[in-house]
Amino acid sequence: MxxxxxxxxxxxxxxxxxxxxxxxxxxxxxxxxxxxxxxxxxxxxxxxxxxxxxxxxxxxxxxxxxxxxxxxxxxxxxxxxxxxxxxxxxxxxxxxxxxxxxxxxxxxxxxxxxxxxxxxxxxxxxxxxxxxxxxxxxxxxxxxxxxxxxxxxxxxxxxxxxxxxxxxxxxxxxxxxxxxxxxxxxxxxxxxxxxxxxxxxxxxxxxxxxxxxxxxxxxxxxxxxxxxxxxxxxxxxxxxxxxxxxxxxxxxxxxxxxxxxxxxxxxxGKSPNIILPDAPDLAKAAATAAWGIFFNQGEMCTAPSRLLVHSSVAEQVTDAIVARADALRVGDPLDPATEMGALVSAGHLGRVLDHVGTGLDEGARLRAGGERTLTGTGGSYLRPTVFDRVAPGMRLSREEIFGPVLSVLTFDDLDEAVALANATEYGLAAGLWTSDLSTAHRVSRALKAGTVWVNCYEEGDLSVPFGGMKQSGNGRDKSVHALEKYTELKTTWIQL
Structure with a gap:
């Protein structure tokens, strides 16, 4: 830089x-x-x-x-x-x-x-x-x-x-x-x-x-x-x-x-990010969850907007994310010290705030943010927002918000976590935090998502394909597989 x-x-x-x-x-x-x-x-x-x-x-x-x-x-x-x-x-x-x-x-x-x-x-x-x-x-x-x-x-x-x-x-x-x-x-x-x-x-x-x-x-x-x-x-x-x-x-x-x-x-996408009690580093899992939802102002189709966290560690993880949200520096995108900039437009900011209002109406608990900031600039700024006590049927849990709004849901066993993760029309990405190799393999296979990150989020390079399942789309960007979208197979049979 x-x-x-x-x-x-x-x-x-x-x-x-x-x-x-x-x-x-x-x-x-x-x-x-x-x-x-x-x-x-x-x-x-x-x-x-x-x-x-x-x-x-x-x-x-x-x-x-x-x-x-x-x-x-x-x-x-x-x-x-x-x-x-x-x-x-x-x-x-x-x-x-x-x-x-x-x-x-x-x-x-x-x-x-x-x-x-x-x-x-x-x-x-x-x-x-x-x-x-x-x-x-x-x-x-x-x-x-x-x-x-x-x-x-x-x-x-x-x-x-x-x-x-x-x-x-x-x-x-x-x-x-x-x-x-x-x-x-x-x-x-x-x-x-x-x-x-x-x-x-x-x-x-x-x-x-x-x-x-x-x-x-x-x-x-x-x-x-x-x-x-x-x-x-x-x-x-x-x-x-x-x-x-x-x-x-x-x-x-x-x-x-x-x-x-x-x-x-x-x-x-409405990507789930599952944190199990045996995550190798709960502090890192929480920090990555916060980074993932607030990076790029939450305006990412892969954003881990649904945090599914085991009830035994839910308070610890959520408190750490709330602390990060409160400390995050929202400011002028041209200031190198800024950590989160402006949402793309006033209209989009209004749509995100509508989701926040609906979440409050439906009974979710607002833990951080949820309001405009830097209103005197003429820009479209929103404080990083965290809701907990989110139920699976709430709009916060079902609809893509495309903003810096995290919904925290809890579970008590692994089967419940997988069911919650897959209870969406989308299938773009997912995250999983665990120290158990068998759990990592079994859950990754069970998750209906084009990309599953284990003990990380948003990692990868151009050698790996990117794309979704279900209503998150078809085909793949990145990697050699992207060329499949832009080429046709032709068979030529020559009789000798």
Whole structure:
């Protein structure tokens, strides 16, 4: 992390400026003239007027991507050369890391130190990982009778529509764009209307790195218009989406109503975090539980928002989390001392507070937070919030809040803990704290979640797949498995 003071970040913010034009076919495009306003949740300041993409802009971007795939150089480059371009993208992202971190912090409210150290590290690492992987994939030649030869090849699917949310605007864009490009696909990226500016910068940086025109297009716009147009477009072959379960359903309908494009969904979560009395370190388990729910302002689909703790240690663990919540420094995202920044928008803050109010009405006990703070800044700040005495049927326990709100439930035996953990429509992630190896294996298998962390939370790297079960979606980001979303298997049988 660079040694940049609060005052220096403030100075840079004053002179900061990013173009709000779309990036289509290798050039900035202002669109049809309609714009929308991007407001910083840090202080309510208008950051930019951004081109508001509609059907015409999506059509132009898809047409550019289709030309680039059907007749352009990108799918026809040697895989090693595609890899070198991805590595150049990573290098340019590294060169502009501070500018990109500032952009992410201003547009979605996370601390600039976390944007630099975590968000930018992740997106740079993603392009590097797939850049190095691009020429290391192999096809198959199954055993056949002596008079025949069979070839099984993986071929790029075509035009990919990628729709990503605001909570990790560059990381989640990278998880989709980098493997799609590595496979030889071309991409139309639609970022969230809350955080389009960093994605637009990504598009320009990719072009500067040598990505051919049309290989990556970025269209800003609102989901019900631009997102819908992308989902319905007959020239989009694959749609990759990260966001809410409700919107994911829309994309499945769009595919059914158009060309039956494949739709890959990474959706919401209500992740359980189970702490057993034999956890190897209860203090660490409590500290990690607090970090997990308050990191990124709780705006994470994998956030361990349901703490399931054995009744014999529930008071000890909950008290430690409450103490951490009370001590956590909420403040200006541009202050390096800030530990939790602003929620993404005033509207989202209102929705989180609605959940807090419902929790009180339903009889849960508020142990920490539950109220706005720093109201004089014009920003969208909430104190870290902890509820205990939460019952399984309460809204706090059932619905994804997507904010720094922890619900504590207790159990008395392991079977009850597993039943509580699985009593949700979601299946994205889960945590388990135990010293017993047999328990770790048995419970991990029993939990219906795409990722289970044992004696840790949010750990891993690009070598392991990420995705959900049940209504948390399908398909996987990260790892070699991500390429399965952007390739088709072709069998060629040659009679000798």
């Amino acid at each position: 660079p040694d940049i003071t609060h005052e220096e970040w403030l100075r840079r913010a004053e002179s900061w400026k990013v173009s709000g034009a779309h990036h289509i076919d290798g050039a900035d495009e202002p669109g049809g003239g309609a714009t929308f306003t991007v407001v910083s949740p840090r202080d309510g300041r208008v950051l930019a007027e951004v081109a508001d993409g509609g059907t015409a802009e999506v059509d132009a971007a898809v047409a550019a991507a289709r030309r680039a795939f059907d007749t352009g150089p990108w799918p026809r480059l040697a895989p090693a050369e595609r890899g070198r371009v991805l590595l150049r993208i990573a290098d340019l992202l590294e060169e502009r890391r501070e500018e990109l971190a500032l952009t992410v912090s201003l547009e979605m409210g996370k601390p600039v130190t976390e944007a630099y150290a975590i968000e930018l590290r992740a997106v740079i690492g993603t392009f590097r990982w797939y850049g190095h992987l691009a020429d290391k994939l192999t096809d198959e030649s199954p055993h056949t009778p002596q008079d025949a030869l069979a070839l099984v090849t993986r071929e790029a699917t075509g035009v990919v529509g990628a729709v990503v949310p605001w909570n990790f605007p560059l990381t989640l864009a990278g998880w989709k764009v980098a493997p799609a490009l590595a496979a030889g696909c071309t991409v139309v990226l639609k970022p969230s209307e809350n955080s389009p500016l960093s994605a637009l910068l990504l598009g320009r940086i990719a072009t500067e790195a040598g990505l051919p025109p049309g290989a990556l297009n970025v269209v800003a716009g609102n989901g019900p218009v631009a997102g819908r147009a992308l989902g319905l477009h007959p020239d989009v072959d694959v749609l990759a989406f990260t966001g809410s379960t409700a919107v994911g359903r829309h994309f499945l309908h769009y595919a059914a109503d158009s060309n039956l494009k494949r739709v890959w969904l990474e959706l919401g």
